[in-house]
Amino acid sequence: MLNSWLHLIALAVYLGSIISLWIMLLPATAKLEDNKNQQQFLARSLRLYNPVQTGALGVLLFTGAFQLTDLKAVYRELFVKQLGYNLGIKLSLAFFLVLFSVYQSMGIAHRFVKRHEAGDNLTSQEFISMIRKLKSLNGLILLLALMTLWFGLRLRS
Numbered sequence: 001m002l003n004s005w006l007h008l009i010a011l012a013v014y015l016g017s018i019i020s021l022w023i024m025l026l027p028a029t030a031k032l033e034d035n036k037n038q039q040q041f042l043a044r045s046l047r048l049y050n051p052v053q054t055g056a057l058g059v060l061l062f063t064g065a066f067q068l069t070d071l072k073a074v075y076r077e078l079f080v081k082q083l084g085y086n087l088g089i090k091l092s093l094a095f096f097l098v099l100f101s102v103y104q105s106m107g108i109a110h111r112f113v114k115r116h117e118a119g120d121n122l123t124s125q126e127f128i129s130m131i132r133k134l135k136s137l138n139g140l141i142l143l144l145a146l147m148t149l150w151f152g153l154r155l156r157s
Helices: 004-029 035-117 126-155
Strands: none
Touching: 004 035, 004 126, 035 126
């Protein structure tokens, strides 16, 4: 039971971080007038966002794997027949979700934070390009997360 609650909490934190980046953080960054202030605000915010998003995703993956083991024990020889199709799609979606999510968090956002902490400010064009990448990846990640969630719910019914 603790595993299920931990899974739900991690799901809420993960989806909340993705949605907050889209609804609050990126629009708030755009409201600032000066490029230097925008970069400073975004770097401070992403310093918190990166470990929260990645950590919640990690907890979500591990608790989901533990639940899958429990389901396998319950269904036994009918496991593949009853859950195989939905599980295959869900795991494929989860693979791409992890891939794009870690790329967004560690490949783009973390590199920006480290670059900013080193005193290297991005040019205006580089900053706009990075924001565009964060937005587009965030939309893709949200879509993949919702599709993965939908297939996960189908496993339980």
